[in-house]
Amino acid sequence: MSGNERKAPGSRAEREKSVDEIYERIYVAILEHRLHPGTKLGEERLADIFGVSRARVREVLARLAHEQIVELVPQRGAYVAKPTIEQARDVFEARRLIEPAVLRRLVDTLTPEKVTRLRQHVELEADARRRGDKRAVIRMSGEFHTLAAELAGNSSLARTMRELCMLTCLIIFLYDAPTAQSCRDDEHQMIIDAVAKRDRGRAEKLMLEHLDHIESSLSLDDGNGEADLEAIFRA
Incomplete structure (x- = not known):
């Protein structure tokens, strides 16, 4: 050689x-x-x-x-x-289909370690809010959804969620959705609580409401x- x-x-x-x-x-x-x-x-x-x-x-x-x-x-x-308005709607439609499936798989494969990872992430989100670090809040809010998909254990779902979360980030910026309204600071915690109780129905309902809140905050800009x-x- x-x-x-x-x-x-x-x-x-x-x-x-x-x-x-x-x-x-x-x-x-x-x-x-x-x-x-x-x-x-x-x-x-x-x-x-x-x-x-x-x-x-x-x-x-x-x-x-x-x-x-x-x-x-x-x-x-x-x-x-x-992303155009039509593309934005497509992204949220895709997320409404995919994220409940992510949560179902996460509940089915749940371990105490996974719950701990999610709670640690939400605590970091809360700390960023307390410090007024808007960039960290934006980044970590998106990463929460990606982390949930990664912990669910399906690499294809995780990859797709990473792309959808990034597109959502662009949509939020482009259409001027205020972070405080588009990603409320207690909604991730409520989703984790439902997952920790293995309550699939409530976890899915909360996630869909969460996505509704994000989309409803969008305004053309x-x-x-x-x-x-x-x-x-x-x-």
């Missing part, structure tokens, strides 16, 4: 690590509303900020586009997605397509 062949696996691992890290940085920036719907994600600028090639950035943007988080426009570039990418990622 040549020296180059021995180095190949490490190089590939490093490349994948870099792609994952850049993906996660952009994902969290969108989730925390630091990157707005419609923001252009310039390849050259991002490559400079993250110290990687434009090809690496394109790989990340393609992955985000596959998840409908980013839109790739021919001859124009990549933009943070701006215009997104802002400009952002200082360097300030966002080098802060």
